[in-house]
Structure formats: structure tokens, C-alpha cells
Amino acid sequence: xxxxxxxxIAGLGTxxxxxxxxxxxxxxxxxxxxxxxxxxxxVSARSKKKRDIDLTGMRWEKDPMALAxxxxxxxxxxxxxxxxxxxRRLVQKALASGKHVVTANKALLALHGTxxxxxxxxxxxxxxxxxAVAGGIPIIKALREGLVGNRVKRLYGILNxxxxxxxxxxxxxxxxxxxxxxxxxxxxxxxxxxxxDVDGIDAAHKLAVLTGAAFGxxxxxxxxxxxxxxxxxxxxxxxxxxxxxxxxxxxxARETRHGIEQRVHPCMxxxxxxxxxxxGVFNAVVVEGDFVGTTMFQGRGAGQGPTASAVVADLVDxxxxxxxxxxxxxxxxxxxxxxxxxxxxxxxxxxxxMVQDRPGVIAAVSGALAKERISLESxxxxxxxxxxxxxxxxxxxxTEEAAMRxxxxxxxxxxxxxxxxxxxxxxxx
Amino acid sequence: xxxxxxxxIAGLGTxxxxxxxxxxxxxxxxxxxxxxxxxxxxVSARSKKKRDIDLTGMRWEKDPMALAxxxxxxxxxxxxxxxxxxxRRLVQKALASGKHVVTANKALLALHGTxxxxxxxxxxxxxxxxxAVAGGIPIIKALREGLVGNRVKRLYGILNxxxxxxxxxxxxxxxxxxxxxxxxxxxxxxxxxxxxDVDGIDAAHKLAVLTGAAFGxxxxxxxxxxxxxxxxxxxxxxxxxxxxxxxxxxxxARETRHGIEQRVHPCMxxxxxxxxxxxGVFNAVVVEGDFVGTTMFQGRGAGQGPTASAVVADLVDxxxxxxxxxxxxxxxxxxxxxxxxxxxxxxxxxxxxMVQDRPGVIAAVSGALAKERISLESxxxxxxxxxxxxxxxxxxxxTEEAAMRxxxxxxxxxxxxxxxxxxxxxxxx
Numbered sequence: 127x128x129x130x131x132x133x134x135i136a137g138l139g140t141x142x143x144x145x146x147x148x149x150x151x152x153x154x155x156x157x158x159x160x161x162x163x164x165x166x167x168x169v170s171a172r173s174k175k176k177r178d179i180d181l182t183g184m185r186w187e188k189d190p191m192a193l194a195x196x197x198x199x200x201x202x203x204x205x206x207x208x209x210x211x212x213x214r215r216l217v218q219k220a221l222a223s224g225k226h227v228v229t230a231n232k233a234l235l236a237l238h239g240t241x242x243x244x245x246x247x248x249x250x251x252x253x254x255x256x257x258a259v260a261g262g263i264p265i266i267k268a269l270r271e272g273l274v275g276n277r278v279k280r281l282y283g284i285l286n287x288x289x290x291x292x293x294x295x296x297x298x299x300x301x302x303x304x305x306x307x308x309x310x311x312x313x314x315x316x317x318x319x320x321x322x323d324v325d326g327i328d329a330a331h332k333l334a335v336l337t338g339a340a341f342g343x344x345x346x347x348x349x350x351x352x353x354x355x356x357x358x359x360x361x362x363x364x365x366x367x368x369x370x371x372x373x374x375x376x377x378x379a380r381e382t383r384h385g386i387e388q389r390v391h392p393c394m395x396x397x398x399x400x401x402x403x404x405x406g407v408f409n410a411v412v413v414e415g416d417f418v419g420t421t422m423f424q425g426r427g428a429g430q431g432p433t434a435s436a437v438v439a440d441l442v443d444x445x446x447x448x449x450x451x452x453x454x455x456x457x458x459x460x461x462x463x464x465x466x467x468x469x470x471x472x473x474x475x476x477x478x479x480m481v482q483d484r485p486g487v488i489a490a491v492s493g494a495l496a497k498e499r500i501s502l503e504s505x506x507x508x509x510x511x512x513x514x515x516x517x518x519x520x521x522x523x524x525t526e527e528a529a530m531r532x533x534x535x536x537x538x539x540x541x542x543x544x545x546x547x548x549x550x551x552x553x554x555x
Numbered sequence: 556x557x558x559x560x561x562x563x564i565a566g567l568g569t570x571x572x573x574x575x576x577x578x579x580x581x582x583x584x585x586x587x588x589x590x591x592x593x594x595x596x597x598v599s600a601r602s603k604k605k606r607d608i609d610l611t612g613m614r615w616e617k618d619p620m621a622l623a624x625x626x627x628x629x630x631x632x633x634x635x636x637x638x639x640x641x642x643r644r645l646v647q648k649a650l651a652s653g654k655h656v657v658t659a660n661k662a663l664l665a666l667h668g669t670x671x672x673x674x675x676x677x678x679x680x681x682x683x684x685x686x687a688v689a690g691g692i693p694i695i696k697a698l699r700e701g702l703v704g705n706r707v708k709r710l711y712g713i714l715n716x717x718x719x720x721x722x723x724x725x726x727x728x729x730x731x732x733x734x735x736x737x738x739x740x741x742x743x744x745x746x747x748x749x750x751x752d753v754d755g756i757d758a759a760h761k762l763a764v765l766t767g768a769a770f771g772x773x774x775x776x777x778x779x780x781x782x783x784x785x786x787x788x789x790x791x792x793x794x795x796x797x798x799x800x801x802x803x804x805x806x807x808a809r810e811t812r813h814g815i816e817q818r819v820h821p822c823m824x825x826x827x828x829x830x831x832x833x834x835g836v837f838n839a840v841v842v843e844g845d846f847v848g849t850t851m852f853q854g855r856g857a858g859q860g861p862t863a864s865a866v867v868a869d870l871v872d873x874x875x876x877x878x879x880x881x882x883x884x885x886x887x888x889x890x891x892x893x894x895x896x897x898x899x900x901x902x903x904x905x906x907x908x909m910v911q912d913r914p915g916v917i918a919a920v921s922g923a924l925a926k927e928r929i930s931l932e933s934x935x936x937x938x939x940x941x942x943x944x945x946x947x948x949x950x951x952x953x954t955e956e957a958a959m960r961x962x963x964x965x966x967x968x969x970x971x972x973x974x975x976x977x978x979x980x981x982x983x984x
Binding site for chain 1: 685691696697703854855863864866875878884
């Protein structure tokens with residue numbers, strides 16, 4: 127039997143405990159598949175509270191940083207989380223000390239991925255992070271290896287299960303965002319502080335990492351345009367259905383002549399595209415390559431089992447000595463690409479206005495759009511209301527975001543428009 | 556710059572030409588991603604006819620076997636096809652001579668995969684075959700690497716684009732199999748001799764390869780139960796829709812207490828499952844792992860670009876020295892598993908009978924089912940006809956295939972049953 131791969135795990139939350147369980151349950155299987163035993167030598171966590179895992183034979187390190195330098199450890203698994211602090215120091219120190227690193231930390235990679243990749247390469251060690259994006263879906267491997275023969279034209283995906291669960295439930299029940307969020311929190315599908323999820327930040331972290339691996343570009347989280355789902359109403363979800371769309375929070379990246387466009391925001395997705403049917407806590411990533419065409423990868427985007435599955439896949443790669451530059455090309459060859467400004471985004475738009483139901487309103491709205499040379503694709507007006515306010519829904523043909531914003535500013539100022547217009551970008555695939 | 560990976564390509568049909576084009580177009584990109592240039596040193600094909608590819612600088616070998624022993628070749632790409640003959644001899648000889656082999660040949664792997672994997676391991680060379688299954692979808696890599704931490708519980712997929720195209724078109728147009736097949740042949744989506752595709756053999760080859768990689772078992776093509784799509788009528792497709800299903804030709808594999816069940820046949824797939832919506836020439840594979848849960852991979856299952864993408868991914872793995880046992884565990888550790896006999900299959904069934912529209916027929920049919928303790932889930936009877944023959948559609952709860960076959964034999968003998976009953980298995984996911 128070959129010598130074991132000696133593992134140190136920092137962080138024993140949901141994911142860390144999952145890794146311990148998986149390695150315990152499939153130890154024999156994995157020593158055959160990995161060519162050598164995968165052995166957890168030491169663990170570290172904030173508290174020594176009781177967990178439903180067996181830590182027998184593993185050293186307890188009070189300070190996770192001790193894992194980075196322990197002579198009996200080959201690979202450090204960082205499952206602490208957070209873009210700075212201990213997690214960052216641990217990964218840096220571990221790589222600098224010649225350890226391989228496996229991490230599920232998207233925030234860390236989104237902010238410091240390029241620098242950490244360079245360090246790993248300098249030390250000829252692996253920096254592996256399959257678990258950082260889309261849970262158990264092997265999308266990083268797909269981008270770096272399975273689709274390596276392609277120039278990626280575009281990628282997009284449902285990258286946050288909490289948001290997708292909320293949007294799915296809103297559609298299925300007709301209830302509003304706040305109600306569904308509260309339920310999701312009670313059910314454990316959303317955090318007590320849901321900001322990272324519902325405001326799109328988590329999806330943006332993941333998108334930045336995917337973009338790096340797909341385009342061989344320096345990870346540029348600051349270049350991601352981010353909007354969350356708080357402003358999506360059940361009324362918009364209903365109109366979407368009527369117009370042949372489903373509302374999804376997508377992360378999208380593509381190269382344009384202005385640079386790399388990275389954006390996370392609610393989208394109107396045509397019902398006849400596969401990604402429209404990814405529901406609940408599932409994630410999906412679509413990759414469009416110049417040779418392979420359109421491919422889609424879907425699965426559970428979070429949770430103990432799926433994330434542990436991804437971490438262990440990375441560990442088997444390390445055990446077998448299979449390596450690949452973190453972001454498809456060596457760090458010094460990563461392209462520095464300009465972030466394409468959102469003003470330059472070209473696409474179609476959905477706009478819902480609440481207007482006073484009186485003559486001339488539609489004419490004024492369409493006038494404001496015409497002034498910016500934005501042409502209408504469809505218009506829906508629904509019923510009459512006691513209060514006199516009715517929703518008017520417009521969809522446009524493709525236009526530049528800057529023009530749309532100017533038109534919106536004008537429309538918001540119209541006396542008959544009762545509240546800030548709700549605007550959702552329509553995606554064509 | 557590192558020394559180039561020297562490639563010999565046998566076969567310059569659609570796929571071979573695609574590989575030449577891809578390597579020409581992305582040569583610089585791939586030398587960075589692969590860590591060294593990927594250089595085609597020699598090619599071989601049956602005829603020297605004019606092709607739309609540039610073969611400058613590549614040696615022409617009249618005999619493909621010369622590639623297997625040429626001292627200036629590191630890896631042989633076998634794109635000749637066929638389970639025996641030259642293809643098999645070439646792969647054997649190349650491995651025996653210490654070359655790596657990349658192949659798209661599912662028939663060869665389905666029949667001789669285990670033996671070739673053993674040879675590759677003995678010689679410490681790669682046997683890579685991402686292109687053999689599901690075109691550009693990196694499903695072999697997903698099974699062997701990305702999902703390596705899981706015990707696979709079940710896998711199933713749409714593995715033949717021709718069949719899926721025909722079934723999709725039959726549903727969309729209401730036309731019959733023969734008509735749609737003829738159109739598909741004219742459009743180039745089906746071969747002049749469609750047997751391998753429409754009779755399910757191609758899908759069965761692919762399933763056998765997937766099963767090996769998913770379960771770490773010896774490849775057992777003989778253990779696959781195979782039925783094609785010739786007997787699917789547009790009437791059944793309509794009834795399926797009415798009952799909430801779509802008819803798909805699936806390949807399915809799972810472990811049962813009787814052994815490994817591998818089967819390829821038309822299935823009734825619930826409309827609310829993602830695989831029901833994979834249409835046209837697309838392929839999809841669903842993998843259910845014990846930790847990762849359900850994952851699905853979809854994309855183009857054939858064609859020049861997608862297949863070349865898969866071949867080149869394998870070449871980059873070889874260039875980087877990344878290897879993995881062909882079927883997830885070393886050949887000598889591959890499990891020899893009994894094929895679960897089809898009689899032991901347990902599932903629900905759809906049955907359409909054409910019956911004389913007279914009293915007592917339904918009673919006789921349900922009596923035959925009751926005798927085998929098969930319980931009905933639903934029954935549909937449609938209208939009256941001039942000829943007196945009307946379709947009756949029954950769906951059953953789960954039962955054993957053997958019981959169903961006995962009941963069918965009885966039903967077929969009933970005087971009022973006009974033609975052989977059409978039976979399609981219902982899959983629950």
C-alpha cells in the first residue's frame with residue numbers, strides 16, 4: 127500500500143463534519159480510487175462542542191495555524207470561511223509551507239484567488255476549490271479540464287440555492303419575498319442574516335471564481351455588477367409567467383468588446399430554456415464553448431453531502447498527484463481584462479410601472495422610451511383598481527443599459543407613475 | 556517551453572478532422588493550458604481524399620498500425636471505430652508499445668474495455684475515452700474524478716442523439732417513426748443504416764462504459780438488456796403526454812440485490828423531471844451519488860465540435876501527466892458483478908391495447924393482471940371507432956417484470972385484443 131495522504135482539516139461545521147463522515151464511510155473505496163489511503167491526521171475548530179462525528183485518532187489543534195506548518199500534514203483543508211482573517215492567513219501559510227490546500231471558501235478566492243494561485247504555483251502545490259462553487263457539481267473541473275479545449279464564449283448559472291429556493295417558493299405559493307424568506311430561515315434554507323445570499327454577494331463571489339477559471343483571467347470580484355432579489359415581487363413573478371419567462375437570480379459572464387462583463391441580478395429567463403426549470407435549492411451552470419456548444423451542469427449547490435463530495439474529489443486529485451493551474455492557465459499568464467461597464471450592457475428589459483389609470487399615461491411612458499430610441503416588444507395593462515393605480519408592463523427590444531437608465535429617470539418623474547418602476551433584465555440564450 | 560506531446564491520429568472522418576481543426580485553432584491556448592504544445596506528428600486514414608483541414612507538417616501513414624510503433628509518437632488517437640478489426644489491433648498495439656491511447660470508440664470499450672484498461676495499467680499508460688460517451692459532456696471525468704467520493708446508486712441518461720431527435724420530432728409533429736426516421740436520414744441526423752442507433756445498440760455500448768466507470772465494475776455489454784424505439788408510435792407519445800410523461804430512450808444502471816441492472820429501452824419519464832426536457836440531439840446523464848445527491852450533465856452528444864472537445868480534453872490530461880484508472884479503480888480490482896436478469900426488474904408499466912369495443916373486454920384484461928397480483932394505477936379508454944377497435948391504456952403500480960410478461964401473454968390471447976400490446980416501462984426518479 128502506498129503512503130497515505132495526510133490531511134489536516136480546519137473547520138468542523140457542516141462541511142467539515144461532512145468530510146470527516148465521507149472519509150470514514152468510504153475510506154476503503156477511496157484508498158483504491160485514490161491510489162493511497164486518505165487519512166485525517168489533525169483537525170481544528172473553534173469549539174470542542176459535541177459533534178456527530180468520530181474524531182478518534184485525529185490530533186486536535188487548538189490553533190488552526192498549527193496545521194499549516196505541521197510536518198505530518200500534506201494537505202490542509204480550509205473550511206473556516208471568510209475572505210480574510212484566519213482563513214486567508216491559514217491558506218497563505220499552508221501554501222508557503224509547502225502544503226497543498228483544498229478549500230470551499232468562495233469569498234477568499236473571489237478576493238485573493240489570483241495571488242493565492244501564484245503562491246501555490248511558486249511552491250508547486252495544488253490550490254483546489256471544487257467545493258467553492260455550486261456545491262457537489264464538478265464545474266471547476268469541467269472548466270479547467272473537461273472543457274479545456276474550448277474558448278468559453280459565455281457562462282451563466284444559478285449559483286445561490288437560497289435565492290432560487292425563495293424565488294421558486296414565491297412562484298409556487300404566490301407569497302411575497304419577506305414571508306418566504308422568513309419561512310426559509312425557519313426551515314434552515316436561509317441564514318439568520320441573509321444578506322450575503324439575497325443581496326447576490328455569495329453568487330457574485332462564485333461568479334468571479336468561475337470567470338477566472340473559464341476565461342483564464344485574473345479573478346475580479348470588484349468587476350461584478352451585483353443586484354439581489356429583495357425587490358422581486360410576486361406580481362412580477364406572475365407577469366413573467368404570462369410573458370413566457372421565469373425569474374431567476376443568475377450570475378453571467380461573457381467577453382464583450384468593452385472587456386469582461388460579469389453580472390449577478392434577477393433575470394427573466396425564457397420558459398423553453400433548461401435553466402428556467404432548475405428549481406428549489408438546486409444550482410446549475412451553463413457553459414457555452416466554441417467547440418462543445420452549450421453544456422449544462424446541475425445538482426445540489428450546498429449542504430453537507432454535496433460539498434463534502436466536492437472536497438473529497440479535490441483530495442483524490444491531490445492524492446493522485448493530479449494538478450492543474452488554479453485558473454486554467456499559470457497565474458503569471460492570467461489575462462488582466464477590463465471589466466465591461468454595466469452602462470454598456472446590451473439586452474432586452476422588462477419594466478413594470480404602477481400608474482394612475484388615466485388617459486395619456488401610456489403615451490408619456492412610450493414617449494420617454496422613444497426619445498432614447500428604445501423600441502417596445504410588448505405591453506400589458508391589467509384591469510382597473512379602486513385606488514386608481516394599475517400595473518403596466520412593458521418589454522423592450524435590445525437596447526443599451528445607459529439608454530434604459532435615462533428613459534427610466536424620465537419615467538419616474540411622470541406625475542402618473544406612482545412608485546419606482548421595477549426593471550428586470552431579459553436574457554436571451 | 557516544455558517538449559511537445561506528439562500525437563498520431565488514426566481516422567480523419569468527422570471527429571478526426573474536428574480534432575485537427577481544434578488543435579490548429581487553439582494551438583497557442585492549449586500549449587499554455589496543457590503546459591506543453593500539442594503537436595500532431597502523423598495521421599492515417601482510409602483515403603487521401605480532399606478534406607477541409609490543413610495537414611501540413613504531418614506525416615501521412617498509409618497503415619494506421621504504423622502509428623502504434625512510431626518512435627516519434629507519444630499518444631495515439633483512435634478514431635476509426637468498430638469493436639474489432641483495425642481499431643482494436645491499433646489500440647492494443649499502441650498500448651503494448653508504450654503509447655498513451657485516446658479513443659472515441661464506445662463499441663470497442665463496451666466489448667473489450669476491461670482487457671484494454673488492464674493492458675494500459677500494465678504499461679503505465681493512459682487509456683482515455685471521454686469522447687466515447689455523450690459527445691462533449693465531460694461525464695467520464697465526472698464519474699472517475701469529480702464524483703469519485705460517492706458510491707453511485709443509480710445512473711441514467713439519454714445517450715443517443717438520433718433516437719432523442721426522432722422521439723422529439725415525433726412528438727412535435729405527430730408524425731410516425733418511419734417518416735421521421737427518413738427525414739432524419741435526409742438531414743444527416745441519422746445514418747443510412749440506422750440499426751445501431753434506433754435499435755438501442757449504440758446507447759447500450761455507452762451505458763456499458765458508463766456503468767464500468769460509475770460502479771468500478773468490469774465492463775459487461777452482454778449484461779445490458781436492449782430495446783430500441785422502432786415500436787414507439789405517435790399514439791403512445793400522445794397518451795404519454797396526457798398521462799404526464801414524455802417517452803425517452805434511456806440507458807439505466809443500478810445495483811440491485813440480484814446484481815447490476817443495465818437496460819436500454821423506451822421509458823415513460825415524468826414531465827416534472829429535468830431529463831424529460833432534454834430534446835432533439837442533446838444528451839444528458841443523471842448520476843445519483845450517496846453524498847452528492849442527484850446531478851445532471853447535458854450537452855451535445857455528437858458532432859464534430861463536441862466530440863473533438865472531448866478528445867482534446869483527454870489529450871491535455873495526457874500532456875499534463877494526469878492519469879486515473881480507466882474505470883475508476885485499477886483493472887485488477889474491478890468488481891465482477893452478476894447481471895441482474897430483466898425478469899427481476901421491478902417497476903411500473905404503461906400498456907396500450909387495441910381492443911374490440913365490446914362489453915367484457917376490460918374485465919378480461921384486468922382479470923389477467925389481477926391474476927398476477929398487478930394493481931392498476933390508471934386506465935384510459937378513448938372514443939369509439941368505425942372499425943370497432945379502440946385503444947385502451949393502462950398504467951400499473953410497481954410489479955416484477957416476470958409477472959408482467961405472464962399477464963401480457965394471457966392478454967395477447969384474448970380474442971378481443973387486436974394486435975400485440977405496446978408496453979413501455981415507467982421510470983420513477
